[in-house]
Amino acid sequence: MSPTEVTDRLTELRADFDRSFAEPARRHDAEHAELLAVHAGGRPYALRLAQAAGVHSDRPVxxxxxxxxxxxGVAGFSGAIVxxxxxxxxxxxxxxxRPRWLVLAAGSPPLxxxxxxxxxxxxxxxAVIVGEPDGHDGRDVLRGMVPLPGGTRPIVDLPAARAVVHRLTGHTQDVFEER
Known part of the structure; x- marks a missing residue:
């Protein structure tokens, strides 16, 4: 990003932040989904905010x-090594x-x-989230698509990502469920 783009983005984020205090508090309901729009490996994705325990930038790993x-590697979060x-x-x-941002997945084990x-x-x-299957084979971490400004994004399911990592590390499903 050029310095001008960074300045413009910073101005936009500040305005959004200020506006968030001027608007009435939003209710969390089943009719809406709160998402983080992210890029990983140059590709756009969305993450469900309800599945995240925090978002951190420039955290040492x-x-x-x-x-x-x-x-x-590992990073420290509130005294826990994750x-x-x-x-x-x-x-x-x-x-x-190397990625700049970290999302701490809600739940256990930490990830x-x-x-x-x-x-x-x-x-x-x-209602705008499409293609969210009820059954999956356990290998895919993408659960649905959501149309957003700039294009449609696949939704990364953080619990499914945890299950994939767990399998990659050689743990059985029973060990995962006991934690």
Whole structure:
């Protein structure tokens, strides 16, 4: 990004932040979905905010050796050491550069996924989310598509991503469910 683009984006984010305090508080309901619009490996995705425990930028990640190329290392969150996996690598994309952003998945065991760009927060009608299957084979972490400004994005299911990471690390499903 050029300095002008950064300044423009910063101005836009500040205006959105200020506007959020001027608007009445939104109710969380089943008719709407709160999403984070992100880019991982140069591709657009959406993450369900309800499945996230936090979003962090520029958090130090201590590299770890290992057989999984998606494992970036570990990071500290409120005194807990959490494994960090590259979302683009988990989705099978090449990773041109180290991701800047981390989303801490809600639930247990702890997991953080790294992605390259945070495009923003959006609230959409649940009715516009399409192709969200009830049954899946457990290998796919994408659950549905959502039309957003700039194009339609696949939705990454964070619990499904945790299950994939768990399988990659050699744990059985029973161990995952006991935690």
């Amino acid at each position: 201590t590299p770890l050796p290992g057989p999984q190329p998606a494992l970036l 494994p960090v996996y590259d979302l683009a690598a988990l989705l099978g994309h090449p990773v041109p550069e 953080a996924l790294a992605f390259h760009e945070l495009d923003g927060h959006v609230r959409v009608s649940a």
